[in-house]
Amino acid sequence: GQQLNQSPQSMFIQEGEDVSMNCTSSSIFNTWLWYKQDPGEGPVLLIALYKAGELTSNGRLTAQFGITRKDSFLNISASIPSDVGIYFCAGRASGTYKYIFGTGTRLKVLA
């Protein structure tokens, strides 16, 4: 099955730094989602994007729906230790119930 290409796979950053990650697809999507997963738990929805070019924020998190509709970006500003976890993107094409997930970006924050 298709999986989205998400990068970077992992990153170590210092507390207070900004973080950027992205997700690309070979298909056009009409919805992009960003999730965070803590160890041993289910993913939690952070941001949902529904329109090409859309820029949406949730606290220190900002995500964008790429103009080509084949990519999306997530930025975290001023990272804190509780930002540690795995961040997944997910995309869905028109007319389907199924989301396709990225391979995840594992974020570790050094205090």
Add this chain to the structure above:
Amino acid sequence: DGGITQSPKYLFRKEGQNVTLSCEQNLNHDAMYWYRQDPGQGLRLIYYSQIVNDFQKGDIAEGYSVSREKKESFPLTVTSAQKNPTAFYLCASTREGNYGYTFGSGTRLTVV
């Protein structure tokens, strides 16, 4: 509060046994899904159901079975035919329309 509940949190299975993972939601969501997650990997779709009494295979359905007799419930059975069942299993649901998934907290299955 509405939510999606998976049980048990941890499950141990002997080789050759079937086990059933429970997933219940009280969100009145139409569609439900089962995903498998292996260490360091993304989520792979096992089965999904859009309405009661109907379900479709996902990308890795071999060795698994499901049922959808009630809107609220979507149990997953891991059969003895699944050769590598040790993994973290996630159940999700969504309502009709352009909405994201709500996930349960997962079940970690280990074969002993």
